[in-house]
Amino acid sequence: MKSVEWKDQVLHLIDQTLLPAELKIVECHTYQEVADSIKTMKVRGAPAIGVAAAYGLALAAIHFAGTETGKMIEELRRAKEVLARTRPTAVNLFWALARMERVWQDHRDKDVKTLKAVLENEARAIDEEDQAMNRRIGDFGKELIPAKARILTHCNAGALATAGYGTALGVIRAAQEAGKEVQVYADETRPLLQGARLTAWELMQDNIPVTLITDSMAGYLMQQGKIDLVIVGADRITANGDVANKIGTYSLAVLANYHKIPFCVAAPLSTIDMDLRTGREIPIEERHHDEIRRLGNLQLAPKDVKVYNPAFDVTPSSLIEAIITDQGIVKAPYEENLAKLFKGAGK
Numbered sequence: 080m081k082s083v084e085w086k087d088q089v090l091h092l093i094d095q096t097l098l099p100a101e102l103k104i105v106e107c108h109t110y111q112e113v114a115d116s117i118k119t120m121k122v123r124g125a126p127a128i129g130v131a132a133a134y135g136l137a138l139a140a141i142h143f144a145g146t147e148t149g150k151m152i153e154e155l156r157r158a159k160e161v162l163a164r165t166r167p168t169a170v171n172l173f174w175a176l177a178r179m180e181r182v183w184q185d186h187r188d189k190d191v192k193t194l195k196a197v198l199e200n201e202a203r204a205i206d207e208e209d210q211a212m213n214r215r216i217g218d219f220g221k222e223l224i225p226a227k228a229r230i231l232t233h234c235n236a237g238a239l240a241t242a243g244y245g246t247a248l249g250v251i252r253a254a255q256e257a258g259k260e261v262q263v264y265a266d267e268t269r270p271l272l273q274g275a276r277l278t279a280w281e282l283m284q285d286n287i288p289v290t291l292i293t294d295s296m297a298g299y300l301m302q303q304g305k306i307d308l309v310i311v312g313a314d315r316i317t318a319n320g321d322v323a324n325k326i327g328t329y330s331l332a333v334l335a336n337y338h339k340i341p342f343c344v345a346a347p348l349s350t351i352d353m354d355l356r357t358g359r360e361i362p363i364e365e366r367h368h369d370e371i372r373r374l375g376n377l378q379l380a381p382k383d384v385k386v387y388n389p390a391f392d393v394t395p396s397s398l399i400e401a402i403i404t405d406q407g408i409v410k411a412p413y414e415e416n417l418a419k420l421f422k423g424a425g426k
């Protein structure tokens with residue numbers, strides 16, 4: 080399953096706002112259409128957002144009509160600003176944009192045709208590398224999964240949230256592929272229901288046993304001894320191991336800690352922001368109030384009720400058992416061990 084697919088210089092996206100009722104592919108021919116798809120959550124999930132943005136810049140390059148490289152770079156800078164303003168929390172977006180900018184800076188003395196080609200190739204590389212990273216995350220992470228495991232996950236950190244295979248769901252896939260007996264509890268993940276709409280759908284496509292629960296049930300399942308492990312994705316991890324992820328993640332981490340259940344995070348290195356020392360510095364996206372007041376056409380609350388709608392929260396590294404990355408499993412002390420990981424990866 081490819082949430083983002085580059086075919087004939089057009090970006091094809093699964094419109095995730097329509098799942099599970101409808102599997103519809105939308106085409107993006109311009110970087111503006113990519114930016115709109117990110118803002119409106121047609122494509123979502125930190126790695127998928129980064130890959131889509133990279134292809135957005137490839138589209139900006141391909142559709143540049145001029146002949147001067149300098150003018151083309153000006154257009155690319157404009158496209159980068161538009162894409163950077165779509166969503167503030169997932170660092171993969173800014174990581175991908177910065178990587179694409181390094182490519183056009185390194186080739187600023189080349190002709191327009193060459194620059195178009197190298198940028199398209201770089202976006203493809205980011206796509207392919209993300210898929211490979213997720214497989215490695217799965218390979219490392221499956222070692223943490225017991226032979227028979229009841230796993231709780233939050234939101235969607237699967238193939239739909241990445242270039243393929245998934246991060247948290249990639250670990251679950253790899254564990255099942257290794258013959259482990261996994262059973263997943265997916266909480267619905269209000270307000271946009273990525274768990275109910277996307278994770279439940281995605282796991283059922285792969286015949287991975289999944290039970291849907293409401294967000295408020297997680298504590299009760301833990302209290303009943305029905306959860307062996309919690310595993311989630313991430314949108315940004317800071318140098319000390321604090322993790323920004325979908326709103327509700329912090330609550331799960333506190334509950335898991337209270338019940339002495341391992342709480343693990345799966346993410347590629349492109350989600351780790353070593354420029355931020357702690358989670359307090361992570362910009363948290365606040366989304367439209369109607370996402371809470373309404374559910375599609377259903378008015379759930381008074382039209383003018385006051386709303387607070389942060390899309391993410393920050394889990395302190397003290398509540399995290401392990402961060403599973405494409406370069407290996409990291410445990411506390413996170414500041415020291417994440418720095419070692421980056422050094423080892425030559426980053």
Ligand SMILES: CSC[C@H]1O[C@H](OP(=O)(O)O)[C@H](O)[C@@H]1O
Pocket residue numbers: 123124125126233234235236237240241246247273311312313314324325326390
């Ligand atoms: C594999 S990272 C997925 C990450 O992104 C989700 O947020 P959103 O659906 O708003 O893009 C959520 O935080 C997931 O854990």
